[in-house]
Amino acid sequence: MPATVIVGAQWGDEGKGKIVDLLAQDSDLVCRYQGGPNAGHTIVVGEETYKIRALPSGIVRGKPCVIGNGCVVDPEVLIGELDDFERRGHSVDDVHVSGNAHLIMPWHVAIDQASERRLGNLAIGTTRRGIGPCYADKAMRIGIRVQDVLDPKILRQKIEVALAEKNLWLERVYDAEPFDLDTVASQYESYAQRLRPFVTDTSLIVDRALRNGKAVLFEGAQATLLDLDHGTYPFVTSSNPVAANAATGVGIGPQRIDNVIGVAKAYVTRVGEGPFPSEIAGGDQKRMRELGHEYGTVTGRSRRCGWLDLVALRYAVRVNGIDRLALTKLDVLSHFPDLPVCTRYRLRDGAETADFPAHQSDFHAAEPVFETLPGWREPLDGCGSLEDLPGAARRYVEFVERELEVDVTLVGTGADRAAVLSR
Ligand code: IMP
Secondary structure, eight states, X not given: OOEEEEEEOSSSOSSHHHHHHHXXXXXXXXXXXXXXXXXXXXXXXXXXEEEESSSOGGGGGTOOEEEOTTBEEOHHHHHHHHHHHHXXXXXXXXXXXXXXXXXXXXXXXXXXXXXXXXXXXXXXXXXXXXXXXXXXXXXXXOXXXXXXXXXXXXXXXXXXXXXXXXXXXXXXXXXXXXXXXXXXXXXXXXXXXXXXXXXXXXHHHHHHHHHTTOOEEEEOXXXXXXXXXXXXXXXXXXXXXXXXXXXXXXXXXXXXXXXXXXXXXXXEEEOSSSOOTTBOOXXXXXXXXXXXXXXXXXXXXXXXXXXXXXXXXXXXXXXXXXXXXXXXXXXGGGXXXXXXEEEEEEOTTSOEESSOOSSHHHHHHXXXXXXXXXXXXXXXXXXXXXXXXXXXXXXXXXXXXXXXXXXXXXXEOSSBTTOEEEO
């Protein structure tokens, strides 16, 4: 398929990086279309572990990569990753960053942190990387864009204008330290030197690739339930991870997208605050966290763990137009004798629904209705294809397919790069 979107179908951390890494083998170009260093992809290749926050995961396969206009770029993080990849012997010559992407500035990080502190109990639980304040400035039309690094005079001017307001805000509203113009300007001018060769018109690159029949992967960061419009607002990120935004986030028309692959864990995790109907009560939550190594790549925070939620997943299929599903980390479930799967929610009036509630109060009050499937004890590492899975594991996958009316075409069975089964 020439243009394929990979989208997280839950609350993030579904293992998208690994699926992108797999599909990148047969792709000519890998693009990120939204988000910033709040993302964290871990890819294990033999003895090497790559933790990527800014670059598309395709970089590990040495593929040309695009950071689209819909992304927000922390130059320090991006440069750190570029340097790290070069040090490990990878070329970064084919990395292209959209001039229209917005730059995360130090005040975005400071405001994200101060605002979370101030919200106290009502905090969103952000990654504190400045994502929300950066997208807010973009919407306010006062952001600083990647293309501003091309002209040192403009860059300094924009920093000066921004700081005049942001410092007031930091000092008077948040009781936080202001930033010094010269320090920020010289820091960003040095980033500019390094970034300049990568800045380009990425819409043109993607369009040309598609016109020439190349295979292009669009790699979503975060996930459907963290989507600013379609997620569990306000406990969401400040961009649109849903598949349709792949077009806006790189600058192509929506009809150019051929295929949408959703990535979901065989269970569910969530970082940060907000309702989570299928969250596991009791000791199994801790057990699943340990077995699945469910700790944040970016923040190191413990992830909350829950049983597979098909109501939420059915919703993800709908809002993204998912036509195929990758189910990751099935091996983690090998350790549980019984596997509850949430198939419906019970609402406040006692009615049961298979559809995700449209209103937050209904979602907050929703009780999971579980069907329990039998587990399996056999490890999955000897399986070479989906057909080799133990009977109960195969039936678990088939149950998901029947409930969602979507084919599961890939199943993750371990941390290693090769541990993905396909049909
Ligand atoms: P922000 O994106 O840092 O503003 O955080 C907003 C919400 O999205 C918080 O609940 C974060 O935990 C969550 N979030 C952001 N990025 C990721 C991710 O890559 N994986 C999982 N959760 C994320």
